[in-house]
Amino acid sequence: MTTTFRRSPLALAILSLLENGPLHPYGIQRLIKQWGKDQVVNVGQRASLYRMIDRLAEADLITTSGTDRDERYPERTTYELTDAGRAATRQWLAEIVSTPRNEFPEFPAALSFLLMLTPETTIDLLARRRDHLTRQLADLDTAMLAAARLPRIIMIEDEYVRAMTRAELSWVESTLEALRDGSFTWDQEELGRLAAASQ
Amino acid sequence: MTTTFRRSPLALAILSLLENGPLHPYGIQRLIKQWGKDQVVNVGQRASLYRMIDRLAEADLITTSGTDRDERYPERTTYELTDAGRAATRQWLAEIVSTPRNEFPEFPAALSFLLMLTPETTIDLLARRRDHLTRQLADLDTAMLAAARLPRIIMIEDEYVRAMTRAELSWVESTLEALRDGSFTWDQEELGRLAAASQ
DNA sequence: GACATCTAGTCGCACTGCAACTAGTTCTGA
DNA sequence: TCAGAACTAGTTGCAGTGCGACTAGATGTC
Numbered sequence: 390m391t392t393t394f395r396r397s398p399l400a401l402a403i404l405s406l407l408e409n410g411p412l413h414p415y416g417i418q419r420l421i422k423q424w425g426k427d428q429v430v431n432v433g434q435r436a437s438l439y440r441m442i443d444r445l446a447e448a449d450l451i452t453t454s455g456t457d458r459d460e461r462y463p464e465r466t467t468y469e470l471t472d473a474g475r476a477a478t479r480q481w482l483a484e485i486v487s488t489p490r491n492e493f494p495e496f497p498a499a500l501s502f503l504l505m506l507t508p509e510t511t512i513d514l515l516a517r518r519r520d521h522l523t524r525q526l527a528d529l530d531t532a533m534l535a536a537a538r539l540p541r542i543i544m545i546e547d548e549y550v551r552a553m554t555r556a557e558l559s560w561v562e563s564t565l566e567a568l569r570d571g572s573f574t575w576d577q578e579e580l581g582r583l584a585a586a587s588q
Numbered sequence: 589m590t591t592t593f594r595r596s597p598l599a600l601a602i603l604s605l606l607e608n609g610p611l612h613p614y615g616i617q618r619l620i621k622q623w624g625k626d627q628v629v630n631v632g633q634r635a636s637l638y639r640m641i642d643r644l645a646e647a648d649l650i651t652t653s654g655t656d657r658d659e660r661y662p663e664r665t666t667y668e669l670t671d672a673g674r675a676a677t678r679q680w681l682a683e684i685v686s687t688p689r690n691e692f693p694e695f696p697a698a699l700s701f702l703l704m705l706t707p708e709t710t711i712d713l714l715a716r717r718r719d720h721l722t723r724q725l726a727d728l729d730t731a732m733l734a735a736a737r738l739p740r741i742i743m744i745e746d747e748y749v750r751a752m753t754r755a756e757l758s759w760v761e762s763t764l765e766a767l768r769d770g771s772f773t774w775d776q777e778e779l780g781r782l783a784a785a786s787q
Numbered sequence: 788g789a790c791a792t793c794t795a796g797t798c799g800c801a802c803t804g805c806a807a808c809t810a811g812t813t814c815t816g817a
Numbered sequence: 818t819c820a821g822a823a824c825t826a827g828t829t830g831c832a833g834t835g836c837g838a839c840t841a842g843a844t845g846t847c
Contacts, residue, residue, distance in 0.1 A: 398697035485698035498597035499684035502604040556755030
């Protein structure tokens, strides 16, 4: 059944974690959180996790490998990787890493309609964003410091996220400055005339 | 009916474009493409556009404002903003701009499972990504040059996208270098021991 | 005259996100 | 010691989205 399974971050995470041996659904979720991967893989929605596991099993990328019997907990079905699953993991990783893909995040979309607001309102909003980003950056730094003794590959995604957050913060700060010193501004009238002219 | 409508980049784009007067669905799509906003708002899926317009109308954020009769084309229903729609636009803009939100893009997710691959494979994949990013950056530069005489607010989202693309490219390049000079590497055995130890 | 492209819109499914609900277990502080 | 919080473990349902395919007339192009 080469019913080409559509790739997704969650599917990738499940398959990758099963590389280290059979596991039950809840264990997968716990592992993702334990390793801090919940910052980059959305396992907050447990419903999605269980449904994804079902579909992966249906597509024979994973199979049930028995049940985990622990006195304290109800019976839990464990799953393990198939060869097809191992192959899919590698292919998805290669595709994602080698080829950037526009996922249409909401912030740039909102930016393109900023002209609906006044420059003053924009200053206020961007200042709040700057504060959020500053806090996120600090949190990332402490997380990275805590794991500084681990091999670099373990935290490589945090390095990336940090670089991106830092870049966004820089952009927000420089844009804020231009708005504040008046070198970057706009008004409805001017833009209205422009829109009329381009008809 | 304040059935709080869930915000989305597409809904925001539709509402924002209707600020300049009534328009029919296809006209909205064309406007988005004309202004190059299709880089940040996904209107490639026309089905989504029509469905979104229907839902916006149902929620009274827009209403039909008659039909546009052009000899050459079939009759087209035009839509216009309601006051509720105008308010929603402003609220969404404020929320999105002021508060960063994790949308779980696939690249960082894939990075966190890179350890499945060998450093050599990773070099190859990242090199291909670097090439893509380099091309995207060049395209952005020509687009921005072409619009250099327009007010800055018109292209503000391109400035942002450019800054982010530039930052990602830098990160990829520096990571590639570390991989090539051997200062950043890993092997399954070492990681296997680590995983076993952390059980 | 054939084929491509643009205009304009519809159908349907597979998947995702979000919220709520169940139900047992273990921890924690008044 | 007993209530309530927090964790373990999983299910149900719906609204929203992405993606692909299909229709069908109009216009352009070799």
